[in-house]
Amino acid sequence: MCAEHVTRRNFLRGTAGGALAVAIGVSACAPVDLTAQDAGGDLLSRIRDRGEVNIGIANESPYGFVDSAGRITGEAPELARIIFQRLGVERMNPRVTDFGSLIPALQVGVFDVIAAGMFITPARCKQILFSDPEYQAPQTLLVPKGNPKGVNTLDDIVAKKDVRVGLLTGSAETTYADALGLKDRSVIFDSVFSGLDGILANRADAFALTTISLRDAVSKRPDAPLELTPAYVPIIEGEQKLGCGAFGFRRDQRVFRDAFNAELNRMRANGELLATVRPFGFTESEMTKLTVAELCTDTSS
Numbered sequence: 001m002c003a004e005h006v007t008r009r010n011f012l013r014g015t016a017g018g019a020l021a022v023a024i025g026v027s028a029c030a031p032v033d034l035t036a037q038d039a040g041g042d043l044l045s046r047i048r049d050r051g052e053v054n055i056g057i058a059n060e061s062p063y064g065f066v067d068s069a070g071r072i073t074g075e076a077p078e079l080a081r082i083i084f085q086r087l088g089v090e091r092m093n094p095r096v097t098d099f100g101s102l103i104p105a106l107q108v109g110v111f112d113v114i115a116a117g118m119f120i121t122p123a124r125c126k127q128i129l130f131s132d133p134e135y136q137a138p139q140t141l142l143v144p145k146g147n148p149k150g151v152n153t154l155d156d157i158v159a160k161k162d163v164r165v166g167l168l169t170g171s172a173e174t175t176y177a178d179a180l181g182l183k184d185r186s187v188i189f190d191s192v193f194s195g196l197d198g199i200l201a202n203r204a205d206a207f208a209l210t211t212i213s214l215r216d217a218v219s220k221r222p223d224a225p226l227e228l229t230p231a232y233v234p235i236i237e238g239e240q241k242l243g244c245g246a247f248g249f250r251r252d253q254r255v256f257r258d259a260f261n262a263e264l265n266r267m268r269a270n271g272e273l274l275a276t277v278r279p280f281g282f283t284e285s286e287m288t289k290l291t292v293a294e295l296c297t298d299t300s301s
């Protein structure tokens with residue numbers, strides 16, 4: 001779906017968490033330079049005035065999801081909760097959409113920030129601004145128990161012409177599969193659990209996603225006859241793709257992004273970042289020092 005095809009009203013009709021408001025505590029405000037102005041107006045001041053920020057998530061655990069109590073959580077929302085408290089914003093409202101609609105919905109103002117662990121990619125950097133990354137993650141395939149097709153990587157799927165790959169709509173894995181010539185053998189799912197069910201129902205032979213996401217999904221379906229292949233880093237057009245997830249902002253909100261990013265990097269420096277995401281399965285090896293500037297650079301041209 002492209003930005004032109006998403007209206008605010010159509011989009012909200014499709015959201016699951018639109019009406020939820022989640023209270024968070026207030027803490028002292030860190031100093032923020034509000035003298036600089038964004039082309040799109042001073043969104044940070046508007047958010048502070050209204051006391052709440054709308055957060056875009058794709059209900060992909062453990063990155064960003066609404067839990068059984070209706071509370072927005074996950075590694076990215078929990079970081080955002082702390083950062084927005086420090087920026088003087090009391091509440092976060094979840095806005096849930098499929099992964100492929102996160103960018104267009106941000107662009108049309110359905111929410112103020114994407115907190116879904118979205119990878120920074122040069123193509124996405126042309127559409128939105130990113131913070132620096134909060135994590136890095138390898139990939140895994142979800143396959144039927146016993147791995148009947150004997151595939152462990154996307155390259156294995158390329159080599160075995162009868163294997164169909166399941167992909168999450170709008171995901172980086174979709175672009176990897178396209179680049180590897182797998183478009184004709186791709187089956188697109190709108191959520192992680194529809195992908196998991198798709199493997200069980202033999203609609204695809206292997207579902208490609210981050211190790212973190214698929215590990216979390218199978219832990220919630222322990223009796224399903226499924227298994228995970230070992231973690232790996234895909235090589236696409238000669239380049240290693242270790243995905244680095246970050247927060248997304250509209251392109252006309254550079255000052256807002258910078259204020260958020262400064263707090264994020266303070267948390268990285270003092271160890272709060274890892275401490276906040278650790279309960280969601282992230283460890284030292286998922287931490288990265290790469291910057292948004294490095295990750296937005298297109299090395300393919």
Ligand SMILES: CC1=N[C@H](C(=O)O)[C@@H](O)CN1
Nearest residue numbers: 063117118119171172210
């Ligand atoms: C959190 C997440 N990141 C990847 C992406 O940004 O496309 C995909 O693996 C989908 N989910």
